[in-house]
Amino acid sequence: MALLEINNITISYGKREIVKDFSLTLDEGQICSLVGESGSGKTTVIRSVFGLLPKGGKITKGDVIFEGESILGFSKDKWRNLHGTDISMIFQDSGAMMNPTKKVGKAFVEYIRTHENLSKKDAWDKGIEMLERMRLPAADNIMKSYPFQLSGGMRQRVGIAMGMTYQPKLLLADEPTSALDVTTQAQIVRQMMELREDYGTSIIIVTHNLGVAAYMADYLVVMKNGVVEDRGDRHYILHHSQNEYTNKLLDAVPSLGGEEHEC
Amino acid sequence: MKKNFFLKNISFTIFSVLALLIILAAVFAPLITHGIDPLNGSLKDSIIAPNAEHIFGTDKMGRDIFARVIYGARTSLVSAFAVVFIVFIVGMILGVVAGYFGGIVDAIIMRIADMMIAFPGLVLALAVAGIMGASIKNAVLAISIVTWPKYARLARSLVMKVRNMDYVNAAIVTGSKTLHMLVKYMVPNVLPTLIITAATDIGSMMLEIAALSFLGFGAVAPTPEWGLMLSEGRAYMQSAPWLMVYPGLAIFITVVVFNMLGDGLRDILDPREND
Amino acid sequence: MSKKKIISRLIQIVVVLFGISFLTFLLTYMSPGDPARTMLVATGVMPTQETLDTLHEQMGLNKPFVEQYITWLTNCLHGDFGTSYSLGKPVSELLLARLWPTIKLTLLSTAMMMILAVPLGTLSAVYKDSPIDYIIRNITFLGVSLPNFWVGLLLMLVFCVQLGAFPVICSDCDFKSMVLPAATLAIAMAAKYARQVRTAVLEELNQDYVIGAKARGVKGWKILWFNVFPNSLFPLITMFGLSLGSLLGGTSVVEVIFSYPGLGNLAVSAITSCDYNLIQGYVLWIALIYMVINLLVDISYNFLDPRMRVKR
Numbered sequence: 001m002a003l004l005e006i007n008n009i010t011i012s013y014g015k016r017e018i019v020k021d022f023s024l025t026l027d028e029g030q031i032c033s034l035v036g037e038s039g040s041g042k043t044t045v046i047r048s049v050f051g052l053l054p055k056g057g058k059i060t061k062g063d064v065i066f067e068g069e070s071i072l073g074f075s076k077d078k079w080r081n082l083h084g085t086d087i088s089m090i091f092q093d094s095g096a097m098m099n100p101t102k103k104v105g106k107a108f109v110e111y112i113r114t115h116e117n118l119s120k121k122d123a124w125d126k127g128i129e130m131l132e133r134m135r136l137p138a139a140d141n142i143m144k145s146y147p148f149q150l151s152g153g154m155r156q157r158v159g160i161a162m163g164m165t166y167q168p169k170l171l172l173a174d175e176p177t178s179a180l181d182v183t184t185q186a187q188i189v190r191q192m193m194e195l196r197e198d199y200g201t202s203i204i205i206v207t208h209n210l211g212v213a214a215y216m217a218d219y220l221v222v223m224k225n226g227v228v229e230d231r232g233d234r235h236y237i238l239h240h241s242q243n244e245y246t247n248k249l250l251d252a253v254p255s256l257g258g259e260e261h262e263c
Numbered sequence: 264m265k266k267n268f269f270l271k272n273i274s275f276t277i278f279s280v281l282a283l284l285i286i287l288a289a290v291f292a293p294l295i296t297h298g299i300d301p302l303n304g305s306l307k308d309s310i311i312a313p314n315a316e317h318i319f320g321t322d323k324m325g326r327d328i329f330a331r332v333i334y335g336a337r338t339s340l341v342s343a344f345a346v347v348f349i350v351f352i353v354g355m356i357l358g359v360v361a362g363y364f365g366g367i368v369d370a371i372i373m374r375i376a377d378m379m380i381a382f383p384g385l386v387l388a389l390a391v392a393g394i395m396g397a398s399i400k401n402a403v404l405a406i407s408i409v410t411w412p413k414y415a416r417l418a419r420s421l422v423m424k425v426r427n428m429d430y431v432n433a434a435i436v437t438g439s440k441t442l443h444m445l446v447k448y449m450v451p452n453v454l455p456t457l458i459i460t461a462a463t464d465i466g467s468m469m470l471e472i473a474a475l476s477f478l479g480f481g482a483v484a485p486t487p488e489w490g491l492m493l494s495e496g497r498a499y500m501q502s503a504p505w506l507m508v509y510p511g512l513a514i515f516i517t518v519v520v521f522n523m524l525g526d527g528l529r530d531i532l533d534p535r536e537n538d
Numbered sequence: 539m540s541k542k543k544i545i546s547r548l549i550q551i552v553v554v555l556f557g558i559s560f561l562t563f564l565l566t567y568m569s570p571g572d573p574a575r576t577m578l579v580a581t582g583v584m585p586t587q588e589t590l591d592t593l594h595e596q597m598g599l600n601k602p603f604v605e606q607y608i609t610w611l612t613n614c615l616h617g618d619f620g621t622s623y624s625l626g627k628p629v630s631e632l633l634l635a636r637l638w639p640t641i642k643l644t645l646l647s648t649a650m651m652m653i654l655a656v657p658l659g660t661l662s663a664v665y666k667d668s669p670i671d672y673i674i675r676n677i678t679f680l681g682v683s684l685p686n687f688w689v690g691l692l693l694m695l696v697f698c699v700q701l702g703a704f705p706v707i708c709s710d711c712d713f714k715s716m717v718l719p720a721a722t723l724a725i726a727m728a729a730k731y732a733r734q735v736r737t738a739v740l741e742e743l744n745q746d747y748v749i750g751a752k753a754r755g756v757k758g759w760k761i762l763w764f765n766v767f768p769n770s771l772f773p774l775i776t777m778f779g780l781s782l783g784s785l786l787g788g789t790s791v792v793e794v795i796f797s798y799p800g801l802g803n804l805a806v807s808a809i810t811s812c813d814y815n816l817i818q819g820y821v822l823w824i825a826l827i828y829m830v831i832n833l834l835v836d837i838s839y840n841f842l843d844p845r846m847r848v849k850r
Contacts (some may be wrong), residue, residue, distance in 0.1 A: 043799040052752060064737035097750025098763045101772075101844050110764070146844050164756065375552070376559040384807075386786060387558075390821050393809030394565045470685050474791055478806055479686045493688060497795070500691065501699045511688035517685040526679075 001068060002030045003202050004049065009062035011041070011048050012162060016057040018057070019226045020043050024204075027197055028169070031203045031218035035210050035249065042206045046172045050089055051079045051202070066170070078248065085115055085166040085220040092175040094159020095147040104150070104158060105143030112163060126165070134161040146151055153184035160191060164199070171195065177212055189216055211253040222246050275527030281520045289336035296330040298537075301487045320505040323487075324497065328505065331487040332513045337491065339517060342403050342481075343469040345459045349404040349407040354414020355457055361415065362422030376412035384409040385471065390531045392480040399488070402481035406471050410464075414457060421453040423478050459532055462527035466518040473514050489514045544837065548663065551829045558825050559614065562818045563607050572811035577623040580811075582801075610818075624811040629819035632804060639795070640800035643723070644785055646716055648778075650724035651731060658728070659735025660767065663743060674732065681729020685713060690722040690795040691768055717763035719796040738770035745769075774841050778837030786824050 004026040011019040017043040026032050034042040047053050051062055051071060062072045066087070074082070083089075093095050098107045108127035109120055118126065124143065131139035132155055147155060156176060165173060173192065177185040190213055195201045207213050213220055220237045222230040222245065229242035237246060288295055306324030313320040319328035361372040367441045379387070384406075391405035424429055431448055439447075473490030475481040482488035484495070488512040496506025574593040578585040594600050613620065619629035662674040668728060697703045697718060704718050742748070743766055751761045790802025797803070801820065808816035840846040 050753070052749065071801065077808045080757065087754065089753045091746070091750065091753075093746075094750075096746045097753065099747045099751070101769055102765070107751075107754075110751075110756060110760070114754065114756050145621075146847065146848055148850065230593055277704055361648060374553070376556070378554045385790075386821060389790060389805065389809065390562055391565060392561070393806075394569045394571075394817065395813070396570060466683060470683075473685055474687060477685075477792060478791060479810065485692050490685075490687070497691060500695050504695055507688070507691050507695070511685065513693065514685045514688065515683060518685070519680060522679070522683050 002026060002065075003030075003067065004204075005063075005065040006045070006049065007063045009045075009048065009064060010060050011044050011053070011242065012058055013056045019048075019227065021062075022223075023062075024221060024230060026145045026170070026202050026203055026204065028220065029200045029206065031193075031196060031217045032219045032221070033210065033213035034204065034206045034221050034223055035213045036223035036229075037208055039225070040223040042223050043174055044208055044226075045223075046089070046174060046204055049249075050083070050087030050172055052083075052085060052089075081115070084111060084168075087170045087172065088163035088166075088167055088168040089174065090156070090159050090163050092181050093152070093155065094151060094162070095152070096146040096206045098160065100146065100148055102146055103146055107147075108143065108162060112165065115166060130161045130178065131158065131164050134164070144207070152180050153187060156180065156184075157187050160188070160195075162199075164195060167199045168201060171201050171203045173203060175207055176205065178207065178209065185212065192216065192259040209253075210249045214253075222249065242252065272527060272531055275531060278523040282524050283494070285326070285336060285520060286340060288333055289340050292330075292333045292337060296327070296333050299327045299330040301326060301330040301334040302485050304397055310499065312527050313505055319509045320503065322492075322503075323443065323499065326485075328492075328509055331492060332489070332509050333486070333491065334487040335489045335510065335513060335517055336484055336517065338399060338486060339472065339514070342399055342472045343465055343521075345403050346406050346410065346468045346472070347465055349403070350411040350464075351457060351461050353407070353419045354411040355450070357454060358415035358418025359422050359453060362419035362426060363445060363449055365426075368538070372415065372515065376415050379409055379412040380410070387476070388475065389478070390472065392475050395434050397483055399476070399482045399486065401474040402472055405475070405480075406468060410468075414460065415505050417460060418453045418457060421456055422449050422524055425449070426464060427451050442470055456530055459525075459529045462528045465525060467521035469514065469518050469521065544833070545803050547833050547836070552827065553824075553832065555822060559611060559818070559822055560607065562821050563610060564603075566814040566818065567603055567606070569812075569814075573597065573623050573812065573814055574684060576812050580624045580626065588608040598765050600685045601701055614822065617820065619822070622808070622813050622816045624808070624813040624816070625849060629816050632816065633819055633823055634803065636799060636801045636804045639798065640786075640802065641791060643716055643720055643793070643798065643800055644782070647720035647723035647727070647785070650720055651727040654728035655731035655735055658732040660739050660762075662732065663736045663739035664762065666740060675736075678729040681725065681732075684726060684729070686722055687791045687795060690719070690792050693718050693722055694795065712720070715796070715798070719767055719792045720791075722792050722795070727781065727785070731774075731777075732779035732783070735770070736775060738773050739766060741764045741773075742770040772839060775835055775842070777825055779832045782831050786828060 002025045004024075006024040007030075008021050008023050009019065009151055010021060022045055024032065024045075024206055034045060036042045044053070044057070048057070049061050049066075049071070051074060053059075055075060059072060059202055080240040094174060098104060105124060105127060108130075109123040112118060112123040113120070116123070116126075127143060128139045136154070136157055142150065142154070156179075159176075171192075176192070177188050180188060192205070193205065193216060196203065204207065204215075205213065205216055214234055214237065217234060219233050220231065221228055222237070222243070224245055225234060230237065230241055232241065238250070241247065288427045292301075304321060304327060306325050308317075308321050308325035309323050311317055311321045311325075313328075317327050317329065319332060321327055322331075345379055357372050357376075359368040360526070387409050388402075388405040392402050395401040397403070425448070434444060434448060472481055473488070476488050476490030477494045479494065481490075484491065485495075492510040493507050496503070496510065499506050550655055570589070574590050574597060576587050577593065583589065598606055601609075610620070617630060619633075621627065622629055622632055625632060627744045658674050658678070662671045665671050669716070704714060745766075748761055748766060751765060752758075786802075789798075790806050793800045793803035794806050801824070805817065806847060807813075808820060
């Protein structure tokens with residue numbers, strides 16, 4: 001049984017259809033990537049899978065099956081229990097996703113104590129342990145810092161550490177490397193790849209960077225204006241796709257696996 | 264086209280009609296009150312509860328409260344509009360001049376404005392009105408003195424925004440006279456925002472004038488003024504509550520109507536404010 | 539807030555006080571009333587031209603304006619605001635005696651206001667565009683249009699005169715006699731603040747960290763009360779400081795209605811009896827208190843908000 005099945009969904013805001021007839025099947029341990037420019041609807045897709053569409057957004061057609069159950073019928077409480085445990089999400093800037101007036105540790109403790117009946121002290125220790133497991137130096141210092149005091153890459157790694165606390169079956173990553181410089185990008189990408197090796201996590205990564213997508217994903221979906229433009233495994237997308245849009249995106253990637261693409 | 268506009272802005276339309284009614288009531292006060300004198304009554308009619316003849320009752324001097332409330336609209340409207348007009352003109356001129364010329368002129372005007380703004384308005388208005396002596400004119404002046412800086416600051420900031428735009432500099436280089444620059448380029452630029460501010464301020468100006476009159480630093484007896492009427496009615500609270508119910512209601516309704524009107528106007532002229 | 543900024547604010551306060559003192563002194567100088575006459579009448583002496591002249595001499599009233607102003611200002615700087623003409627006591631002493639009751643009233647009304655405004659504004663923000671929001675917004679709209687002296691009179695009519703639940707006149711300034719004046723002030727402020735609370739909470743609700751917390755599965759009420767709500771207080775603190783001014787001015791109306799022995803009431807009677815020394819003292823004191831409070835609020839804001847306090 002597949003971990004996640006997205007069957008032909010249409011997502012609308014009021015009468016406007018943002019995403020049309022989108023399907024995707026994700027197996028355990030698989031990494032899949034949604035690629036497209038901003039406004040292509042890629043973020044909307046994972047937000048709907050996560051049950052966190054902005055106000056007014058709704059899945060108006062089709063179904064999403066997670067571990068054999070339709071998520072459309074999930075109650076608020078059921079969602080809350082899934083969020084951050086079985087399904088986690090990492091954002092473009094994980095630092096901005098934390099309350100700026102609270103220290104990282106406080107947010108971490110708040111999160112852990114939501115899902116587990118731990119004392120503040122134990123939750124704190126668990127947070128430290130997670131940060132250390134993600135090989136973050138000076139975990140104690142990080143816990144005692146405000147989000148804005150950390151560098152972009154550091155914030156992202158803290159975000160990943162938080163997201164991995166309960167070893168989710170599904171990790172949704174929304175442009176996780178877009179705000180970072182190239183070196184840090186590579187670091188984060190590698191770290192996410194290791195998650196699959198270490199924990200068998202399935203990942204959907206949303207990105208406009210086809211280079212990152214091709215490096216990480218087994219399977220790619222190219223989106224444009226809310227519809228699927230092209231799809232296939234990495235080899236197909238990189239080497240055999242006849243799709244004009246896919247090739248245009250490929251041309252925009254400066255260097256990929258040794259091949260030189262002229263602009 | 265016209266019809267469409269009024270249908271689209273129903274609340275604005277309703278409240279402009281209501282505001283118009285209040286203004287008309289003030290203008291045609293003698294007609295509405297059938298010529299009852301708001302200033303003189305006969306003492307034998309003193310303190311009569313509302314009845315068919317005196318629908319709002321009478322006060323201790325036997326004056327008809329209904330007539331006094333209607334005539335009171337004159338005082339309230341005229342003084343509130345006077346304040347708004349004064350601060351609008353003074354604030355705009357000083358603000359535009361400060362913003363356009365900059366330098367020492369700007370520094371002097373704005374430091375004075377800062378001084379007024381750094382200070383609780385009603386306290387100063389109280390002191391000014393009190394020291395100059397009680398009269399509705401002095402109340403208007405006092406409130407104007409503490410309110411103009413708000414308009415001057417606004418006008419100045421709007422002028423500063425366009426002061427160094429290319430088209431302004433081009434006009435200066437091609438030899439436009441300073442006065443021409445101010446009137447043709449600067450003033451039109453500040454007008455819309457200032458008008459919105461003025462419209463939304465009318466209601467609170469009415470409240471402040473009524474408050475000063477209530478304390479005895481505005482209208483003087485026997486002028487029919489709502490704040491003053493309330494203060495006169497205070498002593499008869501127990502025996503004649505209508506003395507304070509109707510004037511208060513009149514202030515409340517008028518202020519609500521003008522506040523709503525100002526809000527509606529802002530929504531129409533400045534759609535960005537709408538969230 | 540840097541030290542430099544605080545110093546420049548302190549300088550600004552001094553400048554404003556200077557300007558205010560000049561303005562009020564100028565106004566009293568130009569006003570038609572005669573302090574000497576006021577003083578004589580207050581002490582029960584029939585003013586004659588002779589006594590008036592001697593008193594003018596004594597009080598320095600026939601000296602040129604600038605000299606009078608400088609003398610007065612120098613005395614003020616030494617803490618001597620002169621003697622009240624109508625009450626015959628030092629101005630500072632009179633003001634000091636009335637300061638505490640007004641502060642008590644201000645604090646109680648602020649507390650009442652918060653009890654009303656915070657839940658209303660938060661509710662209205664959380665349920666934006668729902669019927670609850672619509673109702674609250676309209677109530678607050680009506681609230682800001684209410685003349686507070688009318689509210690005060692109506693409260694008095696209902697609770698003191700009809701029900702007899704509270705004393706009509708505040709004699710010894712106990713809690714019971716403060717309730718109605720405080721409520722009067724609170725109602726008008728609450729309407730204004732509920733709208734500001736709504737705006738502030740809405741602003742925070744739209745922040746990314748709310749989505750982040752939801753994504754971590756944190757309960758909605760915990761996000762609201764432990765994150766959104768405390769954060770939305772930061773801008774409100776500043777607004778509160780600014781509106782203290784209107785509160786200080788606004789108390790005079792309410793204090794008069796309820797015969798409350800506070801600063802505002804004293805000021806009104808000072809103005810009625812042309813007691814210029816007292817008026818000037820009052821205006822300067824209020825200005826000083828107001829600006830110092832605002833400065834403290836700004837400093838505390840910087841201290842409370844880690845985004846301002848902590849270096850990046």
